[in-house]
Amino acid sequence: MIEDKRWKGVYSFEDSPYIMEILTGLRDKNTDSIAFRKGLVKLGRYMGYELTKTMDVEKVRVETPFEETEGIIVKDRRNVVIITVLRAAIPLMEGLIKVFEHARVGIVSAARGKAPKFEVEMNYVKIPQIRPEDIVIVADPMIATGSTLLTVLREVKKYGTPKRLIVLGVLAAPEGIEKIKREFPEVEIFVAKVDRELNDKGYILPGLGDAGDRAFGEPVKITTLPQVHPIE
Template sequence: MIEDKRWEKVYSFEDSPFIMEILTQLRDKNTGSIAFRKGLVKLGRYMAYEITKTMETETVKVETPLEETEGIIVKDRRNVVIVTVLRAAIPLMEGLIKVFEHARVGIVSAVRGKAPKFEIEMDYVKIPQIKPEDTVIVADPMIATGSTLTKVLEEVKKYGEPKRTIVVGVLAAPEGITKIKSKFPDVEIFVAKIDRELDDKGYILPGLGDAGDRAFGEPLKLTTLPQVHYIE
């Protein structure tokens, strides 16, 4: 885990060969939807392992079959709320919840509009009540302009003040991180890698394309309704 000195509380996993190998597969344009989804699940799981290193632990006594010894429990792991940004974050959430199995899960449907305004349309919000001891993890694979996540974080704040708020993503652009940190300086950001920049359409470069389309298939755009033929 590497802390990026350009911002406070922003971390990448470029020092992890395994995470970088998964990212390499996700970047490859020839990786199909099934392998892409599995890669997002893997990333969620292994990034969650890394995040537990930053959580509060407690020393406990445990009886082995032979004698008493000391062990630990990760206290914060039992008080997690995962907020999933549809649709691309579903596989990422699946990986996170394998580690944070006690987590309560919220869902936010947010769609970013076209350049240059990048207006955010939020159609559905379902977030559990947040308690002071909670760690809130907002999962969104691509932190591009930061517009979607700032809107989601504003919504999350309505449900309570947690102990920590963490954004987990696959890739981030510097522009998106800067926007989030300017509005939410205490939010922690964990991504596999911070990429170079955004293009004029708001896509991360070199990036991996549209994570939602690559995971679940590009939506079919119909100009006319398909003909349905019934068998009598």
């Protein structure tokens, strides 16, 4: 885990060869949807493991079959709330919940519009009440312009003030990080890698494309409903 010196509380996992190998597979344009989803699940799990290194632990005594010894429990692991930003973050959440099996899960449906306004439409919100001892992890694979995450973070704040508020993603662009940090300097950001920049359409470069479309397929636009004839 490496702290990015450009911002306080922004970390990448470029020092992990395994996470970088998974990311390489996700970047490959020839990776199909099944492999892409599996890659996101793996990233969620292993980034979750890394995240436990930043959590509070408590020393305990435990009885082995032979004698008493000292061990630990990760106290914070019992107080995690995962906010899943539909739809791309579903596999990421699946991986995270393998590490944080006690987590309460919230769902937010938020979609970013086209350039240059990048207006965000939020259609569905289901977030559990947040307690002062909670660690809230907002899972969204791509931190691009930051517009979607700003909308989600504002919504999350309505449900309480957590111990820590974390954004966890696969890739981030500097522009998106800057925007989030300006409004929410206390938010911690963990990504596999911080990429170079955004293009004029708001996509991360070199990036990996649209994570939702690559994981679940590009939506089909139906302009007219098919005619249904009754069986006589």
